[in-house]
Amino acid sequence: MATEGSLISPSFAEFRKRSLPSHIIESQKKEALAMVSEKESEDEQPRQVQPSLIKRYFYKKASISGTGDSGSDEETILRFSFLSRGFITLAVLLCMIIVATLCAVLATIYVRHHDKEEALRRSPVHEAVFANFADPAVIEHEGLFYAFATTNAAGILAQPHNTTVVDYGRSNVQIATSPDFKNWTQLDYKHDPLPSMGNWVKSGLTEKQVPKANVWAPAVIRRATDNKFILYYSAAAENATRSHCIGAAISETSSPAGPYSPLNTTIACPISKGGAIDPSPFIDTDGSFYVVYKVDGNNVGNGGICGNSVPPLASTPIKLQRMNADGVTPEGLDVTILDRIEQDGPLVEAPVLVKSAEGIYFLFFSSGCTRDPSYDVKYAWSKNIEGPYRRASKPLLKTDDFDLNAPGSIGLTDLGDGTFGMVFHARVETLYGRVRAMYTSIIRFHGTKVVIDRKNVVS
Structure with missing residues (x-):
């Protein structure tokens, strides 16, 4: 039974039921049921999964045979592709x-090469003969x-067994010529200035078919008595196991190029002290004739670097012999x-004696070991040819100077203008070893100092 309040204020729903016709109410019910069904249908459908970043940019749609959901014969799937926009973008970036x-590397190489060429062009030191042309004299x-050098079979380091040098060991003494002291031409073995040697020299060939004489450090001078040229050389002595002695040969022509006829006597041959090598002649301003050379004491040393770094070290004196x-x-x-x-390390060797315009005697020599970077060029000076000689405070040339490796064993010639032309050797890498x-x-002299002159700089 309704209360007084309910009769006076019926609910809104009851009011609508009483107010609306039945067919409208039925229609609204159907619409509401349809909306509920549609919502339930959407909730039952699986959510579509978004593809990953890799699949979006590095995969492409591809069709494969088969029956798809729609009943067709082909199905579309995603596959990795080199033609995808992601891969193409990365490829372009990588190429860039x-x-x-490459551009940066090439630019760096070009700049370094240009700088090196410029440095070489402006350097007072120049490569003259790119071959095994050791112990040069000029x-x-x-x-x-004219430049003369040791046989080209001597002193090659890291020599491949399957590689041979052109004219390997066929020339006892090598020769090269130049009209201007800058451009040099090396002559072949047919121009050997010393085709034969004194009978004191070891004869025959080694297993490598090179002469056992093993001629080192030739030097040439013109004597005043008859204007003939004398070639001094050191070679393996016949009566010694491995020691060298010093001999001489006289030119048969009026040219320093020879050929030379050898003498059958030696100038120095101290076998028991290791032998003698590196002869260099010198004529003083008063006409006095001298030869300086090295007693090869490291040849009978106790071993080690250049045969003489194990105590007690042997003496390697430089000798002055009046002639x-x-x-x-x-x-x-x-x-x-x-x-x-x-x-000096294991030795001093390769002496060269000259006299400056001021009357000072300069003795150039090498120290260290010619087989490693310790080899260098030093000098000492004296006002008396027999000494005592005072050493310079630092080497004239050493490894890394002017990009050189183991420079040493110089030769000098007076250029007549207060300077001397200097030749020397240094180690280089070639296809047939380190030569x-x-x-x-x-060079020029300033009092008791020697300086490398820039006269030889290419302009």
Whole structure:
């Protein structure tokens, strides 16, 4: 039974039921049921999964045979593709990075090469003979420079067994010529200035078919008595196991190029002390004739670097021998004018003696070991040819100077203008091993100092 309140204020729903016709109410019910059904249908459908970043940019749609959901014969799937926009974008970026890197590398190489060429062009030191042209000596005659060197079979380091040098060991003494001290031409073995040697020299060939004589460090000078040229050389002695001795040969022509006829006597041959090598002639301003050379003491050392770094170290004295005017006959006893000290390492060798315009004698020599970077060029000076000689405070040339490796064993010739042309060797890499190529420079004297002159700079 309704209360008074309910009769007076019926609910809104009851009011609508009483107010609306039945067919409208039925229609609204159907619409509401339809909406509920549609919502339930949407909730039952699986949510569509968004593809990952990799699939979106590195996969492409592809069709495969089969029956798809729609009943067709092909089905569409996603597959990795090199033609996808992601891969193409990465490829383009990678190519751009590679090109930019290559450009940077090439630019760096070009700049370094240009800088190196410029440095070489402005360097007072120049490569003259790119071959195994060791222990060079030089002389000028009638406007032509002649350089003489050790046999090219000597002193090659890291030599491949399957590689041979052109004219390997066929020339006892090598020769090269130049009209201007800058451009050099190396002559072949047919121009050997010393095709034969004295009978004191070891004869025959080694297993490698090179002469056992193993000629080292030739040097040439012109004597005043008859204007003939004398070639000094050191070679393996017949009566020794491995020691060298020093001999001489006289030119058969009026040219420093020879050929030379050998003498059958030696100038120095101290076998028991290791032998003698590196002869270098010198004529003083008063006409006195000398030959300086090295006693090869490290040849009988106790082993180690260059045979002489294991105590007690052997002496390797540089000797001064006065000669008769003929240049081939010793006069009196030799004099020791220099010997190795601790700072020299295993040896001193390759002496060259010259006199400055101021009357100061300069003795050039090498120390260290020619097989490693310790090899260098040093000098000492004296006002008396027999000494004592005072050493310079630092080397004239050493490894890394002017991009050189183990420079040493110089030769000098007076250029007549207050300077001397200098030749020397330094180690270089070739297809047939690490050899000693010839370089050139110019030096001048300032009191008791020697400086490398820039006269030899290419303009």
